[in-house]
Amino acid sequence: MIEKNNAGRIVFNILNYGFMAIFAVLCIAPIWHVLMASISNPRMLMNASGILWKPMGKATFSGYELISKNKDILAGYGNTLIYVIWHVTAGTMCTTVAGYLVSRKNFKLQKPLLLFIMFTMMFSGGLIPTYMVIRSLGMINTRWVLMIPGMMNAFYIVMMKSAFDQLPESFEESAKLDGAGPLTILFRILVPLVKANIAVIIMFTIVIHWNAWYPASIYMPKVRDKWPLQLFMRELLIQNDSAKVLSGNQALSKADFTSNLVKYCVTVIGTLPILLVYPFVQKYFVKGVTLGGVKG
Amino acid sequence: METSVTKASKLRRLRGWRADFSLNKGLYFLAVPIFLYFLIFCYLPMFGLVISFENYKPQLGVLGSKWVGFKNFADFFGGPNFLTILRNTLVISFLGLIVGFPASILYALLLNEVGVKWFRKTVQTVHVLPYFVSMVVICGLIIEFCATNGVVTDGLVSLLGIPRENLLQNPKYFWWINLFSDLWQGLGYGAIFFVSAIASVSQELHEAAAIDGAGRIRRAWHITLPGIMPAIVTMFVLRCGMLMQVGGDKILLLYNPSIYETADVISTHVQRMGIEKMQYGYSSAVGLFNSVVGTILLIVSNSVSRKLTDTSIV
Numbered sequence: 001m002i003e004k005n006n007a008g009r010i011v012f013n014i015l016n017y018g019f020m021a022i023f024a025v026l027c028i029a030p031i032w033h034v035l036m037a038s039i040s041n042p043r044m045l046m047n048a049s050g051i052l053w054k055p056m057g058k059a060t061f062s063g064y065e066l067i068s069k070n071k072d073i074l075a076g077y078g079n080t081l082i083y084v085i086w087h088v089t090a091g092t093m094c095t096t097v098a099g100y101l102v103s104r105k106n107f108k109l110q111k112p113l114l115l116f117i118m119f120t121m122m123f124s125g126g127l128i129p130t131y132m133v134i135r136s137l138g139m140i141n142t143r144w145v146l147m148i149p150g151m152m153n154a155f156y157i158v159m160m161k162s163a164f165d166q167l168p169e170s171f172e173e174s175a176k177l178d179g180a181g182p183l184t185i186l187f188r189i190l191v192p193l194v195k196a197n198i199a200v201i202i203m204f205t206i207v208i209h210w211n212a213w214y215p216a217s218i219y220m221p222k223v224r225d226k227w228p229l230q231l232f233m234r235e236l237l238i239q240n241d242s243a244k245v246l247s248g249n250q251a252l253s254k255a256d257f258t259s260n261l262v263k264y265c266v267t268v269i270g271t272l273p274i275l276l277v278y279p280f281v282q283k284y285f286v287k288g289v290t291l292g293g294v295k296g
Numbered sequence: 297m298e299t300s301v302t303k304a305s306k307l308r309r310l311r312g313w314r315a316d317f318s319l320n321k322g323l324y325f326l327a328v329p330i331f332l333y334f335l336i337f338c339y340l341p342m343f344g345l346v347i348s349f350e351n352y353k354p355q356l357g358v359l360g361s362k363w364v365g366f367k368n369f370a371d372f373f374g375g376p377n378f379l380t381i382l383r384n385t386l387v388i389s390f391l392g393l394i395v396g397f398p399a400s401i402l403y404a405l406l407l408n409e410v411g412v413k414w415f416r417k418t419v420q421t422v423h424v425l426p427y428f429v430s431m432v433v434i435c436g437l438i439i440e441f442c443a444t445n446g447v448v449t450d451g452l453v454s455l456l457g458i459p460r461e462n463l464l465q466n467p468k469y470f471w472w473i474n475l476f477s478d479l480w481q482g483l484g485y486g487a488i489f490f491v492s493a494i495a496s497v498s499q500e501l502h503e504a505a506a507i508d509g510a511g512r513i514r515r516a517w518h519i520t521l522p523g524i525m526p527a528i529v530t531m532f533v534l535r536c537g538m539l540m541q542v543g544g545d546k547i548l549l550l551y552n553p554s555i556y557e558t559a560d561v562i563s564t565h566v567q568r569m570g571i572e573k574m575q576y577g578y579s580s581a582v583g584l585f586n587s588v589v590g591t592i593l594l595i596v597s598n599s600v601s602r603k604l605t606d607t608s609i610v
Contacts, residue, residue, distance in 0.1 A: 016409055024422040027422050109323070130344075132347075132358075133336065151333065182320075182322035267433050270430065
């Protein structure tokens with residue numbers, strides 16, 4: 001393509017590249033700031049102002065050492081892993097089965113079940129009635145409350161349905177003739193063909209459950225040993241209360257200095273895994289967004 | 297494909313339920329847990345909405361509590377905070393719609409003009425990163441940066457000459473803090489959709505226009521923009537359908553009583569009155585009002601979208 005390289009074009013390019021670069025710095029700066037603060041000298045960190053571009057004082061990992069022995073933080077990390085793994089395995093499996101069911105053309109329940117599921121995209125009972133149902137099931141302050149209620153949602157099921165819809169029926173027919181049951185057909189024959197779509201759902205599931213704090217805050221306010229990491233992070237970052245998390249540690253006398261440091265270290269260990277993995281799995285998120293309807 | 301689908305559905309219609317059950321026994325068994333899940337966690341709460349019309353007392357139960365008709369709704373509409381809460385919900389939504397939405401389109405168009413491929417790929421990845429930072433961390437950073445000696449406060453004091461204070465304690469600033477932090481977090485992510493729409497615009501049209509002497513900006517205006525118009529309309533309509541759903545979780549983390557006057561929205565009001573003050577009947581009525589308006593918006597916006605672009609979400 002032939003381009004006119006006139007003056008206006010050059011000015012536009014400089015401004016455009018400049019804007020893109022500055023916005024990239026703006027995106028990274030707060031994250032970098034947290035990373036640098038987490039290895040700063042805790043005493044000097046108390047007087048920090050502005051964005052930290054390098055650690056204050058000599059770089060130290062004392063904050064990380066402290067949280068590596070903290071039972072709340074460790075429990076929170078473990079709990080978050082449990083919830084994420086549960087939703088990635090059990091949740092995705094149920095979503096796949098449901099998507100399969102509502103895509104079977106030769107199944108009388110297909111239409112009614114699809115409408116039953118899709119109606120929940122249009123209307124919901126809202127927070128309070130849902131809370132009351134969950135409370136009457138006796139799930140409040142148990143692990144189940146973060147595992148069962150969020151297992152499936154209509155958006156992902158519809159996404160799986162359209163993936164299954166695109167497969168030719170002949171695959172299934174021949175397996176049926178061989179006497180295979182629906183679960184065998186689904187997981188042996190069809191799932192490998194839609195694994196890209198399943199990967200999309202898994203990626204969104206990981207991010208959503210890794211970062212979720214709200215359900216835990218209303219459904220399990222009292223059981224600290226079952227809290228996901230984000231709730232401890234809320235206590236440290238939002239409520240600015242590090243006494244509860246640090247009370248188990250012998251370092252209480254130093255808590256004034258260290259609490260500030262711990263805040264940043266916990267943020268790093270709670271945020272960095274997702275950010276580091278993202279560039280390698282970006283294509284799944286792009287695919288998910290373009291498939292439409294999926295909103296985080 | 298087309299004929300086999302219609303054949304299958306015809307056969308299915310002719311078949312009785314009993315015959316279908318013996319043919320698809322496995323599918324029926326699999327459908328039971330899926331059905332129960334949605335029944336319990338989505339439909340039971342809908343029936344639970346009857347407490348919106350009751351003076352609900354937990355010890356009396358849903359069936360035993362006293363029926364009060366529309367009293368809870370009247371309490372909400374006539375309450376001292378109704379107009380404030382409604383205004384805040386709409387203002388925060390509309391700010392996102394009229395600023396955030398065009399911004400992500402503009403950003404996508406600008407990104408498309410970045411010719412150096414490695415640079416474009418890198419900045420795009422970096423610009424999406426904030427979306428994956430958890431809301432708790434985002435709000436923790438906002439609280440730190442907007443504190444009396446925070447970096448945002450510093451900047452605004454020296455640039456605009458505002459008095460030095462904790463910005464999250466002054467109701468005047470909340471809408472803007474919310475808008476700009478949303479922009480920071482969501483611009484790159486919100487643009488992904490448009491970036492891929494732009495990528496699918498015909499390259500031949502661009503080449504033809506370039507030969508005719510159209511510059512980059514004119515081509516963006518006359519070719520790219522019309523090319524992604526269906527995507528824009530679809531997204532815009534979807535966003536309109538969600539006007540009443542202001543994300544309460546961010547506000548819950550950020551607000552405090554001194555800025556309720558600009559920060560309290562319907563979802564935070566429901567959460568405070570319901571979960572904290574345990575006024576179940578009242579807050580479920582407020583939630584029902586929100587759901588009904590939201591559903592109407594969604595249905596209207598979907599039919600508009602279907603008329604305009606032949607695409608709909610639900």
